[in-house]
Amino acid sequence: MVNEQTLQSLYSDMVKWRRHLHQNPELSFQEYNTSAKIIDLLTSWGLEVRSAAGTGVIAKIVGELPGKTIALRADIDALPIQDEKKTEYRSLVEGVMHACGHDGHTAELLAVARYYSIHRHELVGTRVFLFQPGEEMLPGGAVGMIAEGALQGVDAIYGVHLWSPMPYGVVATRSGPFMASPDEFELEIIGRGGHAGLPHECADALVAGAAVVLALQTIVSRNVNPLESAVLTIGNISAGSANNVIADTCHLGGTIRSFEPELRELMHKRLKDTVHHICELHGCHYELTTEMGYPPVVNDDLEATRLLKVAREMMPEGAIICDRVMAGEDFSYYLEQVPGCFFFVGAGLPDGASAAHHHPQFDIVEQAMLSSAKLLIAVSDDAAKIEQ
16 A cells, blocks of 8 residues: 555655756756766665666665565656746756656656655565666667666566646556557658759659658558558658759658567568669669667556556546557667566646647646656555565
């Protein structure tokens, strides 16, 4: 049972920590002050603390009762986005803000660590706290944390994302594939520019680029089983410099997202084939570079079931099995090593008016941090019990 009185007493600290971090955001792998603050707090509470993966932090507390070792993770990095909110806690750093809720993740995990330091005599097993850098930047901080022993001796791991598309009061996850692999690509089409009135003497890179954009839209619609899920999106295109000049280059950038390894491979193959043949048809050369993102987040069946069971005991009407999500998360690397579950806690306004993640107006309903902390405590306590 979670001690509600202790947790409620920590809420004001959670808000204070979160707002301090929101005002002082740091980009991926540059979270020096964030890391220092985390270390100072954890050390003052008597936890075993060490740095990892540059600006990451690994902390541990061993309970007085025998049980399993459960890891809990929070990401700590911000994004290169200008904060446009008018709140008193808006970012003080030009062009940098916590636009994805990582400040809340950090604050709630600090509260969980403080909670266990107060109730160490009741703690079953061991808790490992992972404050991870660089979730927003490939290759992600999880890889470095794992390489430096973050999961050594860990039996299960849980992670939470405060999720503004869902209203406060909702908890959501699912077993199996949950979040997608977010791959990216850049394409430079090289043609032969010239006078707009003499197109027959040119190789129009812009026209080739337009043809590529349209053709790529058929990869999902005509190559992927309709019962499977995949996305190919062109996010940017640029070409040309004047109305009467045929462009000699055209740049395209986009993303491929999927859940299954075989489908992921197919999407990349069809991308390469499509680009090659269309550029050849238009007499253009090309340079295609791809960057493989994080693997899909695949929740363990047992641990996802456990999380939903605990959540339904806390909020019978608010715990749901949600659809898969095409966003990516490097929590997937932890789940490749040990069983666990990643889940969403609704942090949006009830009328759905909350700004989206990665938006300059992004914010959270701060009470969601309390729900997240309570869930992390309850599910890890349940998982730490040794079955008789």
